Amino acid sequence: MSQAAAHPLDPIFHPRSVAIVGVPSGGGSMASGFLSSLMEQRFHEVRPLYPVNPKIDEVAGLRCYPNLQAIPGPVDHVISLIPARIAPELVEQCVEKGVRSLHFFTAGLAETGDAELVALERRMIERLRGAGIRAIGPNCMGLYVPVSRLAFMNGFPSEPGNVFLISQSGANAGDVIGGLSRRGVRFSKAVSFGNGADLKAWELFDYAAQDPDTEIVTAYLEGIQEGRRLFEAIGRCARAKPTVILKGGLTDAGARAARSHTGSLAGSLAVFEAMCHQTGAIRAETMDDLHDLVVAVGTRARTIRGRGVVLVGGGGGVAVLSADALAAAGMEVPPMPESTKARLREFIPIAGTSVNNPIDTNAGTPELMERTLRIVAEAAPVDVVFTNPMFGRFGPPGGQDPRARDEIPAEQAERRAVEAARRSAELLAGLQEGTAKPFIALMRSERGSGGEAVEVFQQEAYARGVAAFSTIHRAARAMGLVLRWRARREGLPPVV
Amino acid sequence: MSQAAAHPLDPIFHPRSVAIVGVPSGGGSMASGFLSSLMEQRFHEVRPLYPVNPKIDEVAGLRCYPNLQAIPGPVDHVISLIPARIAPELVEQCVEKGVRSLHFFTAGLAETGDAELVALERRMIERLRGAGIRAIGPNCMGLYVPVSRLAFMNGFPSEPGNVFLISQSGANAGDVIGGLSRRGVRFSKAVSFGNGADLKAWELFDYAAQDPDTEIVTAYLEGIQEGRRLFEAIGRCARAKPTVILKGGLTDAGARAARSHTGSLAGSLAVFEAMCHQTGAIRAETMDDLHDLVVAVGTRARTIRGRGVVLVGGGGGVAVLSADALAAAGMEVPPMPESTKARLREFIPIAGTSVNNPIDTNAGTPELMERTLRIVAEAAPVDVVFTNPMFGRFGPPGGQDPRARDEIPAEQAERRAVEAARRSAELLAGLQEGTAKPFIALMRSERGSGGEAVEVFQQEAYARGVAAFSTIHRAARAMGLVLRWRARREGLPPVV
Known part of the structure; x- marks a missing residue:
């Protein structure tokens, strides 16, 4: 020492x-x-x-x-x-x-x-x-x-x-x-x-x-x-x-x-x-x-370059409030370019979804979610991707269904969720690496389940340079503060 | 129907x-x-x-x-x-x-x-x-x-x-x-x-x-x-x-x-x-x-008459930030009258405590906590009492000690915590009734344990007319909004 x-x-x-x-x-x-x-x-x-x-x-x-x-x-x-x-x-x-x-x-x-x-x-x-x-x-x-x-x-x-x-x-x-x-x-x-x-x-x-x-x-x-x-x-x-x-x-x-x-x-x-x-x-x-x-x-969130947020996931009403929260925190929620929307519409059906930002895919599989995240991260007006790691969705089919859940012993369900959480953290870290834009995980843990899977996700995500926040308000606020700090510290013109 | x-x-x-x-x-x-x-x-x-x-x-x-x-x-x-x-x-x-x-x-x-x-x-x-x-x-x-x-x-x-x-x-x-x-x-x-x-x-x-x-x-x-x-x-x-x-x-x-x-x-x-x-x-x-x-x-919180908050419990540094949060939300943290401080000093030692508001009693027993809460609620400048229901402290001696906790089987510890949570809700409801001032329970559940005791406390407290909030920021904000709404609705002069 x-x-x-x-x-x-x-x-x-x-x-x-x-x-x-x-x-x-x-x-x-x-x-x-x-x-x-x-x-x-x-x-x-x-x-x-x-x-x-x-x-x-x-x-x-x-x-x-x-x-x-x-x-x-x-x-x-x-x-x-x-x-x-x-x-x-x-x-x-x-x-x-x-x-x-x-x-x-x-x-x-x-x-x-x-x-x-x-x-x-x-x-x-x-x-x-x-x-x-x-x-x-x-x-x-x-x-x-x-x-x-x-x-x-x-x-x-x-x-x-x-x-x-x-x-x-x-x-x-x-x-x-x-x-x-x-x-x-x-x-x-x-x-x-x-x-x-x-x-x-x-x-x-x-x-x-x-x-x-x-x-x-x-x-x-x-x-x-x-x-x-x-x-x-x-x-x-x-x-x-x-x-x-x-x-x-x-x-x-x-x-x-x-x-x-x-x-x-x-x-x-x-x-x-x-x-x-x-x-x-x-x-x-x-x-x-x-x-x-x-x-x-402590994560890649530190490297954010501008205010443009794309938000992926969450139901329609949640997307509305999330967009309000982002705007209130001084971030922007730019509409997706036509080319991005067209790429998304290749596999996202029209009913009950939105491809405009916030993005609501109703995507059922990790593959579709990964595809969505990659496409939106590549869009020019996007500086940072906010998304909810959905442990259930990343699990085996039926993970979302309450009756199916009841039939799985609690311990096994927890193990699956933990495994899904780990995979979800890896997925986001890989996308962050591949697209060179920071990914932010929204846990919504304040009112929810919490439990081991949430903690495993947060540990694994942080270790791989992905920031997780409990709510979109807190994530948006933190990103805004980081942008202002960086602009000041690096002598860049103020961003926010 | x-x-x-x-x-x-x-x-x-x-x-x-x-x-x-x-x-x-x-x-x-x-x-x-x-x-x-x-x-x-x-x-x-x-x-x-x-x-x-x-x-x-x-x-x-x-x-x-x-x-x-x-x-x-x-x-x-x-x-x-x-x-x-x-x-x-x-x-x-x-x-x-x-x-x-x-x-x-x-x-x-x-x-x-x-x-x-x-x-x-x-x-x-x-x-x-x-x-x-x-x-x-x-x-x-x-x-x-x-x-x-x-x-x-x-x-x-x-x-x-x-x-x-x-x-x-x-x-x-x-x-x-x-x-x-x-x-x-x-x-x-x-x-x-x-x-x-x-x-x-x-x-x-x-x-x-x-x-x-x-x-x-x-x-x-x-x-x-x-x-x-x-x-x-x-x-x-x-x-x-x-x-x-x-x-x-x-x-x-x-x-x-x-x-x-x-x-x-x-x-x-x-x-x-x-x-x-x-x-x-x-x-x-x-x-x-x-x-x-x-x-x-939905609780007695609705009857709050003014901005004066007394905050009881929480360590010194937490008290400092809490006082800042209350003031930032437009509430007041009035110093306690000399008579109130004198009554508190009869049983609260000087080292590591404060009787001025926020109150930090280091009180170890439910009896001392109850006495403290009653005395401060009776003080004239107090309109509402904010406190942390400490399930551990309301439990049997040794409840706070990590080693002692390890020695109690998890299930038994949980049962004790649940029982303490129930008693804590009753205590606050009784004090609210007796002092005719609303009591607010701060759960700080966002980052903490949570679990069954927190849920039991919230259920029992709400059923008895005691409002619980996850953080002091949220509690202070809600009380401020209620005061403004009431003032407008009842044609009273604006309070905040």
Whole structure:
């Protein structure tokens, strides 16, 4: 892992041992999740993992130590689960033990606004800095680094990926990692840094910009700390890699909540917008935007050249609303050229269909669907193809019929759907490759079935560079944002 | 069912027998869904159901007839699944047989724009009208009437409810019925009427306005047919009952799609907006709006008096984004009065919490959550309480801990979650009753678990008058729209 000239933060992401101080004796609390997450990633199978709690001898099969000093070997990284009032004692132990980094899950410090607690936090950070120890937090979830087997919630993927997440909120970090993992995205590193008393956003952007394992950067920020350095670090990052940033606290109500949450002074919308604009970062306005933009820049969707959408599939009424939604999001739904319509009419009957865009083929077989998709993608006014992967239709005949479905055992039906989902992802990836235009899969999973097939499709599609979105509104919005970002970043004239 | 002076459309909704002409010999097509849906509703157990297809003698255990005339008894309602070119022959058979209504699933008529097919449709409708037979469609899914055991897709609830759905699109009707059913809503009647060659939207609004089984009306429209009559019928309806209308084809792209779909001339946004404004109908801008507004007007959410939201629950970062979302939707997130904060601080510790709004209690027990919700609901600036029903937290201790969860068999965990969901719905309904302020449940189901507990919660909550929405954005938007609608409808000064 270590580079010729490693970034100063690099050791934080690669601890050779971890101690969890104040580990609870049983399950049932948020604090107990730290031990279980590390064990789920099997950290303890490759590196020493030391639970610390003077009241117990053992927890989850691991020996438990009364304090840091009682641990026989060196400790690189400490996770503090203890209350704020006894934290200064742990700080002293860390200095004495020579740890490299201390993560405070511990809350109830500066973010309370209480002058005494603000001062307590400052004293601890000063003591740690003096000893060359970096602090993460307080009031945060800390590190998720798959290659180092670090995680702060259960269920995070153990495989590493190319996305670096910087989050001032632990819950929002969990939302991003959980939600994007289900869509096929994987992470190089994620840091929930809370109050940012020592380690701040700008340093993380600075690290992400040069991290060879990171190709995409995304962040949830509440406060703007050390604004000039943050601005410069985001600039370095956004020039090198797509950088998607969501800023909380941009309304008065949100800013008040941010003060309670991480003690942050939120700053104005205008300042933040200007920062994104000037640095070339992409501004996400909502958490949905953040998710969708990461998927977009992580796939061929990023290469979209213009606003022309062809939409294939969906019933007539859905097509009408979809066309409205695309137009409302600033995209275009160009009519198909006569030559394209003629090619489609060779095999699409007239009753109950449309070949004009949106295209409604009523196509029953994967072959006809593939033919349709290829023909429309080749049409000149088309910049991007939106379509619904229909797992049922791509399955064996009868897959659409409810009675036929009833006759297939549920498990077998699920297996078929999963197999169809896989084939559907391959089909779209092949078409995307062959036509050199991005394909977008619309899942409509919000109200529907969902289930394993949807997840398999999303994983397989993302891995092959095909972006999937839950609704056409979200897909259209994400594409519009990508076009505007690209136009700005590449110095092209604005497209939308 | 029949009233002293029944509405002229009433017989259509209460056929004493049904024939399905052109019923496929096997499953696997959309057409085969009509027979299976009627049988799923067990229509054939209470009324005669006659499949008609000269090529087969029996289908799904029912005797199949070669034509209408071969059926021994009277036939009230006919569903036509045959191609357009042979439909005129069926029209003659219907006239001869003396049926009351004919539903054309049959497509490929006026909506194609082909002059000959437009004329063919017109001739058939004229012939039927002359014989006093009402036609539904062509190019539509027809009737869903739970009390009469009529349905056009599988999986629709068999219990009747109070919502009347008018839809020009079959797929969108399916989306509304399927999606809202999962949220606890039930339907008195739904009509997918397609091209509207004979039976038009205005007649359905006229019926819904007087239908004693209907308390809420919702519609998806593409074209404006007989505008003056439509305007007057929507007015009658909206004065009597909350009436939520989504209009497709309001953009150029959508209007083009509407022409292909139902041959509709879509009309302008300005005209439609004015129609809603003047009649007191609520305009839904998207399908999500339509779903959410029906839930809102079907629950106590409808009684909201002002913009003040208190938000309880969710981590700090989620609270920040939620506050931003509420403010962006035109709602307010007022700080809690000092007296309210003092009452909360009696049992909410300072570390990792906020009592200012959004409220983050970290409350571990249902009792503490209930106490919190009651205290904040009583605060003067609060008009509505938004909260996350936390099924885990309402369960037994340890429900939140991933390791503990692993130790409980999946089935038992699901059962506990379902039970907790039920209790959570009861709790919110009780608080809503006791505090006389609406409570809104935020499901965040979009990215999460979902599953049975979420569905049980939504069903139980809706039945008790508590509205649930998938995200805070959607909840805030729906509440804002309801406030504006109420202010307009009740002649109150505009609130938002």
